[in-house]
Amino acid sequence: MTAASIVLPDTVKTQAYIDGAFVDASDGSTFANISPATNEVLNEVAACTAQDVDTAVAAARRAFDAGHWSRIAPADRKAVLLRFADLVEQHAEELAHIDSVDAGKPISDCIDGDLPDVVLTIRWYAEAVDKVFGKVSPTGTDNVGLVVREPAGVVAVVVPWNFPSNTLSWKIGPALAAGNSVIVKPAELSPLSALRYAELATEAGIPAGVFNVLPGLGHVTGKALGLHPDVDVVSFTGSTEVGRMFLKYAADSNLKQVALEMGGKSPQIVFADMADELAQVAEDLAGAAFWNGGQNCSAGSRILVHNSIKKDFVEHMVGLAQARVVGDPADVGTEIGPLIEPSAKERVLRFLDGARTNGATVHGGESILEETGGNYVSPAVVDEVDPQAAVVREEIFGPVVAVVGFDTEDDAIALANDTAYGLAANIWTRDINTALRVAKAVRAGTVAVNGFSEGDISTPFGGFGISGFGGHDKGLEAFDQYTELKTIWITLR
Structure with missing residues (x-):
């Protein structure tokens, strides 16, 4: 440093x-x-x-x-x-x-x-x-x-x-x-x-x-x-x-x-009609997941993506995660700084080790820059993961996103609501009818459509459930x- x-x-x-x-x-x-x-x-x-x-x-x-x-x-x-x-x-x-x-x-x-x-x-x-x-x-x-x-x-x-x-x-x-x-x-x-x-x-x-x-x-x-x-x-x-x-x-x-x-464990839902815009969607959701090192209550840490586009989406997300600049917070080029304390780093690594042990594929998520003495972890994308796994259900508060596939709109809604949290959610679709139906069905205090957001100062921000x-x-x-x-x-x- x-x-x-x-x-x-x-x-x-x-x-x-x-x-x-x-x-x-x-x-x-x-x-x-x-x-x-x-x-x-x-x-x-x-x-x-x-x-x-x-x-x-x-x-x-x-x-x-x-x-x-x-x-x-x-x-x-x-x-x-x-x-x-x-x-x-x-x-x-x-x-x-x-x-x-x-x-x-x-x-x-x-x-x-x-x-x-x-x-x-x-x-x-x-x-x-x-x-x-x-x-x-x-x-x-x-x-x-x-x-x-x-x-x-x-x-x-x-x-x-x-x-x-x-x-x-x-x-x-x-x-x-x-x-x-x-x-x-x-x-x-x-x-x-x-x-x-x-x-x-x-x-x-x-x-x-x-x-x-x-x-x-x-x-x-x-x-x-x-x-x-x-x-x-x-x-x-x-x-x-x-x-x-x-x-x-x-x-x-x-x-x-x-x-x-x-806290939150916010779902980000990507429908199949976004196939031609996956690069843009992935860029938005990478920001949602890794902003402030994932140390954000409304971080988009659960991505639910239609199975027909899931493989391509994961490839985009992994590339974006690997491209994120992790380092000295005083450097204007740094995108992700250290986690707040050693126990936070240990917690993130423990979640990722558990995911690997249970058969998930973890891209990234390594302890890095150890020579600085700081609490640095590279961003992680967790794929092929059980929706009931801890990495999907529990708030991690680190640069970790779990990707889960779905087949139908009802499946997506059920997965999104399968949590005790209810702070925020994000929906990506070209269909306004789908957007409105799902936004009404998802139990969250803020639901953003076609762009990660908590709204602006004119709109209230709060949650449902244990959020x-x-x-x-x-x-x-x-x-x-x-x-x-x-x-x-x-x-x-």
């Missing part, structure tokens, strides 16, 4: 951010933040305790009750959020570099994709602030019924390590726009950029106590937020296992609202997570 791979910008902070200031953890404890590219220690980051959670929640509640953010005119909140977006745009290269180093993400993905999305998201919700209206219910002449939405209060935002900037913006955008106070718990595997966003938010004019960041370990900091009786909402993106914990924390405390976006529930990120629907619905019934006299 080059020196650029492991050097962070001078602006990086490693303390917690509480009530408008950087502070050490209450007991001075830290945890080692490790580079995925080299497995060397980048820095020591504050490991916030339950006491720090109490302090941050108290600050957030004071700020909310004071009304300096929660009760100001929506147009004033909009102006501050637009300044915040401008500052993020001005510091986009810096923030992109932080995420690339901290999470091992290819720098080109961060600069060209993640940061523009963050700026767009904050601006979109800023502009939405004064364009979301309540309702007047139909009544007789003696009454007026008002249906209004109010900010929920103190919101805990728990974000994942794979998209530390994007996911953060999807949550803080609507949460702040609605007037809430926010406490961010970044993933311990990529904690740094959230601290910089908080600093820029304060510079933009967001009052102290409204935007707090508590780095720390999930079983300490995250658990304390989930159990805190004065946290009104938890919005969580991450694993299904941890999502279940937050539901339990809510049940054991104040029954706070919990919104969950969790999550309780709210959606993106779209105006995201405000539902962070607001309370209130009826005001007036009797006229």
Whole structure:
């Protein structure tokens, strides 16, 4: 790895951010933040305790009750959020570099994709602030019924390590726009950029106590937020296992609202009428499978392809997988960086070994660049695999795609729905009737047709089944997570 791979910008902070200031953890404890590219220690980051959670929640509640953010005119909140977006745009290269180093993400993905999305998201919700209206219910002449939405209060935002900037913006955008106070718990595997966003938010004019960041370990900091009786909402993106914990924390405390976006095992269905466009389809689905090294909840990790074109499709996919550039995330030519930690690499290799043992054909999927000390695996295409195999059914979170054949539309739908997950799906066909029938039949929160996509900022993103529930990120629907619905019934006299 080059020196650029492991050097962070001078602006990086490693303390917690509480009530408008950087502070050490209450007991001075830290945890080692490790580079995925080299497995060397980048820095020591504050490991916030339950006491720090109490302090941050108290600050957030004071700020909310004071009304300096929660009760100001929506147009004033909009102006501050637009300044915040401008500052993020001005510091986009810096923030992109932080995420690339901290999470091992290819720098080109961060600069060209993640940061523009963050700026767009904050601006979109800023502009939405004064364009979301309540309702007047139909009544007789003696009454007026008002249906209004109010900010929920103190919101805990728990974000994942794979998209530390994007996911953060999807949550803080609507949460702040609605007037809430926010406490961010970044993933311990990529904690740094959230601290910089908080600093820029304060510079933009967001009052102290409204935007707090508590780095720390999930079983300490995250658990304390989930159990805190004065946290009104938890919005969580991450694993299904941890999502279940937050539901339990809510049940054991104040029954706070919990919104969950969790794992996926997304089917990508390719029908026979795409035979003349297989190269284009394969290119799209290779991106769906290998984007961010497959470390993406909506990754297209199950490809269901009509048996009449399956052999040719697999050949295209294998060629595309072999052509992917795996390497130093600081290199602008890198397409796939390291997996996030050694255990993630071991997990991917274990899945592939199991597939080989059970008779599947695995193209690629080898441990590479071991001299760097990083967590690198070459992309893998798994063929001739039993649909019930673990590599087909379980979320791997690595650059692995399994290809399964089908004969009929009903077979494709049955295979697509043969999962406990339901986050996303993709359909490739020239026939609009087939596209609509299958899109309606597939159990997934987002179904893309003729192109891998999660939609844009105007469309909600969330899942079915164990992929999550309780709210959606993106779209105006995201405000539902962070607001309370209130009826005001007036009797006229």
